[in-house]
Amino acid sequence: MSQAQPESLLKSVPGKKPDVRALVAKVFERHGIALKEDDPAFALVTLNELILRKLMGELLKDVDQHMTARLAEFEQTMQRVEAHASKVLAQQVRESAGGLRGTLQEEISGARLDVQRMIGEIRDQYRVGTLARWSVVTAVAALVVFGCGFWVGKF
Numbered sequence: 392m393s394q395a396q397p398e399s400l401l402k403s404v405p406g407k408k409p410d411v412r413a414l415v416a417k418v419f420e421r422h423g424i425a426l427k428e429d430d431p432a433f434a435l436v437t438l439n440e441l442i443l444r445k446l447m448g449e450l451l452k453d454v455d456q457h458m459t460a461r462l463a464e465f466e467q468t469m470q471r472v473e474a475h476a477s478k479v480l481a482q483q484v485r486e487s488a489g490g491l492r493g494t495l496q497e498e499i500s501g502a503r504l505d506v507q508r509m510i511g512e513i514r515d516q517y518r519v520g521t522l523a524r525w526s527v528v529t530a531v532a533a534l535v536v537f538g539c540g541f542w543v544g545k546f
Contacts, residue, residue, distance in 0.1 A: 411428045
């Protein structure tokens with residue numbers, strides 16, 4: 392027999408009886424001991440299998456409880472981490488907003504000064520323009536009066 396065949400013969404499917412003849416042949420092949428299909432050794436094997444199944448069930452139950460507890464702890468830890476991260480993020484946003492507010496106030500103050508300076512320059516230019524206009528109007532009026540006086544003096 393090849394190595395793959397005995398292994399497949401010994402595999403047990405739950406709810407299905409193992410092939411006792413194949414087991415007897417394997418024991419004889421390996422150990423040279425001839426067993427019968429009703430040999431008490433098979434009862435020991437069955438008893439061992441039942442004990443192993445029971446122990447595996449208990450072990451799996453313990454592992455399941457342990458994993459459930461660890462998952463609950465993990466979820467609690469994640470909630471604490473999320474809460475802490477939220478607080479840190481909120482604080483950073485407040486600090487950033489405060490810095491941004493200060494920067495904006497500085498920019499607004501600078502813009503206000505620039506606007507006031509520009510208004511002063513416009514006012515000065517308007518005064519110069521107004522003064523020039525009135526000077527021209529006054530000069531024209533003086534010429535008209537002088538011309539009228541000259542004209543009246545001629546008659």
